[in-house]
Amino acid sequence: xxxxxxxxxxxxxxxxxxxxxxxxxxxxxxxxxxxxxxxxxxxxxxxxxxxxxxxxxxxxxxxxxxxxxxxxxxxxxxxxxxxxxxxxxxxxxxxxxxxxxxxxxxxxxxxxxxxxxxxxxxxxxxxxxxxxxxxxxxxxxxxxxxxxxxxxxxxxxxxxxxxxxxxxxxxxxxxxxxxxxxxxx
Amino acid sequence: xxxxxxxxxxxxxxxxxxxxxxxxxxxxxxxxxxxxxxxxxxxxxxxxxxxxxxxxxxxxxxxxxxxxxxxxxxxxxxxxxxxxxxxxxxxxxxxxxxxxxxxxxxxxxxxxxxxxxxxxxxxxxxxxxxxxxxxxxxxxxxxxxxxxxxxxxxxxxxxxxxxxxxxxxxxxxxxxxxxxxxxxx
DNA sequence: GTCTATACCGCGATAGAC
DNA sequence: GTCTATCGCGGTATAGAC
Numbered sequence: 001x002x003x004x005x006x007x008x009x010x011x012x013x014x015x016x017x018x019x020x021x022x023x024x025x026x027x028x029x030x031x032x033x034x035x036x037x038x039x040x041x042x043x044x045x046x047x048x049x050x051x052x053x054x055x056x057x058x059x060x061x062x063x064x065x066x067x068x069x070x071x072x073x074x075x076x077x078x079x080x081x082x083x084x085x086x087x088x089x090x091x092x093x094x095x096x097x098x099x100x101x102x103x104x105x106x107x108x109x110x111x112x113x114x115x116x117x118x119x120x121x122x123x124x125x126x127x128x129x130x131x132x133x134x135x136x137x138x139x140x141x142x143x144x145x146x147x148x149x150x151x152x153x154x155x156x157x158x159x160x161x162x163x164x165x166x167x168x169x170x171x172x173x174x175x176x177x178x179x180x181x182x183x184x185x
Numbered sequence: 186x187x188x189x190x191x192x193x194x195x196x197x198x199x200x201x202x203x204x205x206x207x208x209x210x211x212x213x214x215x216x217x218x219x220x221x222x223x224x225x226x227x228x229x230x231x232x233x234x235x236x237x238x239x240x241x242x243x244x245x246x247x248x249x250x251x252x253x254x255x256x257x258x259x260x261x262x263x264x265x266x267x268x269x270x271x272x273x274x275x276x277x278x279x280x281x282x283x284x285x286x287x288x289x290x291x292x293x294x295x296x297x298x299x300x301x302x303x304x305x306x307x308x309x310x311x312x313x314x315x316x317x318x319x320x321x322x323x324x325x326x327x328x329x330x331x332x333x334x335x336x337x338x339x340x341x342x343x344x345x346x347x348x349x350x351x352x353x354x355x356x357x358x359x360x361x362x363x364x365x366x367x368x369x370x
Numbered sequence: 371g372t373c374t375a376t377a378c379c380g381c382g383a384t385a386g387a388c
Numbered sequence: 389g390t391c392t393a394t395c396g397c398g399g400t401a402t403a404g405a406c
Contacts, residue, residue: 008280010195013399027372029401087279093335094272094279095193105341112342129366134343135359139328142335146327150278156290157297158319174320181314182367198381212390214383373406380399388391 001042005084008091009039043092046085047107053078054111064127065184067118069176072140076172079148083163086148112137128183140179147171186227190269193276194224228277231270232292238263239296249312250369252303254361257325261357264333268348271333297322313368325364332356 003012003020014035018025032038057074060067079086092104112134119133147154147162154162161167188197188205199220203210217223242259245252264271277289297319304318332339332347339347346352 008193008195010193011280014401015398023371024373025399026374026401030371033401035400090275090279090335093338094275095196096191096337103341105338109342131363131366132355132359135356136363138332138339138342139360139363142327142331143324146331147323150275150327152281153278153290154323156288157294157323170317171320174317175324178316178321178324178367181316181370182363185366185370199383200381208389209391210382211384211392215389218383220382371406373404375403375405377402378400381397382395383397384395385393386391387393388389 001088002084004039004042005087005091009095043088046082046088047104050078050082050085051107051111058111058114064122065180068179068183071115072144072176072179073172075144076175079144080163080168083148083151086145090145090149129185131182143175143178186273187269189224189227190272190276194280228273231267231273232289235263235267235270236292236296243296243299249307250365253364253368256300257329257361257364258357260329261360264329265348265353268333268336271330275330275334314370316367328360328363 001012001017003016007016014025014028017038018028021028028038032041054071054074057071060070062070089104115137116133119128119131119136122128123130123133151162154160158167162171186197186202188201192201199210199213202223203213206213213223217226239256239259242256245255247255274289300322301318304313304316304321307313308315308318336347339345343352347356
């Protein structure tokens with residue numbers, strides 16, 4: 001939901017949501033027993049979307065750097081298409097676990113461990129330079145998310161629209177190039 | 186302020202703050218005309234602290250990779266000492282400019298541009314591999330901040346305390362090593 | 371299912387006694 | 389400077405008419 005992403009959980013009232021949907025506040029509470037539950041369902045929906053999209057990329061048959069690039073691009077595309085969602089996830093991570101039904105970390109964990117195994121394999125094979133795979137993945141996740149979650153900050157710093165096509169292309173190119181430089185030199 | 190960092194602006198009431206300080210809500214409003222102003226002063230104080238600390242590192246007389254490492258370490262130290270502050274900044278970036286007196290971006294801009302010039306110089310000299318300096322800085326900022334701002338997420342993913350001494354050391358080592366690999370191979 | 375009406379609470383903020 | 393008392397507003401949630 002756009003509103004939760006832009007204004008946070010506490011900053012979004014049921015009135016705001018109802019107004020956006022076009023019904024009354026009470027009618028909203030007829031479908032969802034409480035605000036927390038509504039938020040939880042919205043969030044869960046988005047997490048599963050993300051998970052599905054990432055999963056498609058992860059099972060790509062590429063190997064070595066090509067596979068890493070496919071996954072990076074898939075993540076970038078999804079975040080670019082769902083910048084609101086990035087803000088929502090960041091807020092959830094910031095808030096810790098408050099008013100959060102599902103634990104994102106545990107949902108993502110299987111895929112995370114699979115990625116770790118992939119990097120360990122490639123590093124052992126000498127395809128990639130040695131780095132701690134878990135740290136590497138968190139650095140990558142931070143590099144992808146920060147551009148979108150801190151868009152307002154980036155805009156102030158660079159005087160560009162971070163979500164415009166040119167800026168997105170430049171950001172994508174940099175992230176890919178940067179990780180390639182660090183991993184395969 | 187710890188509360189703003191943990192619960193956000195909307196999530197923190199004047200009652201909470203007053204309780205922490207040990208006075209009544211009204212007494213708080215005697216010192217600060219409004220909640221926004223209180224928040225603004227807290228935030229401004231922290232920004233200037235950060236700025237001062239970064240400034241010390243930036244004027245270090247080192248050159249090439251050594252200087253980059255000094256600055257990275259200074260940033261890491263400050264964030265490790267003020268993890269709450271990281272959360273506050275992230276929230277500010279997420280909220281855009283709402284209820285924000287000072288614009289962080291414009292405050293940081295002079296130092297940002299100075300850093301850009303430094304990287305351009307080193308890249309032209311061949312000390313560093315070629316990357317877009319602005320993108321590089323934002324990637325670095327994201328790599329440093331995300332560990333602290335998303336600590337709850339990291340904890341769920343790695344089953345460690347991200348702010349414990351061992352985890353901090355490992356994170357610092359990785360970030361330094363990763364950027365060195367990308368920049369100087 | 372969606373509405374109106376309403377109860378109840380906590381918020382930010384003001385006024386005035388001490 | 390700090391308190392109590394109070395206002396007005398907007399929040400979640402419930403009950404009942406249609």
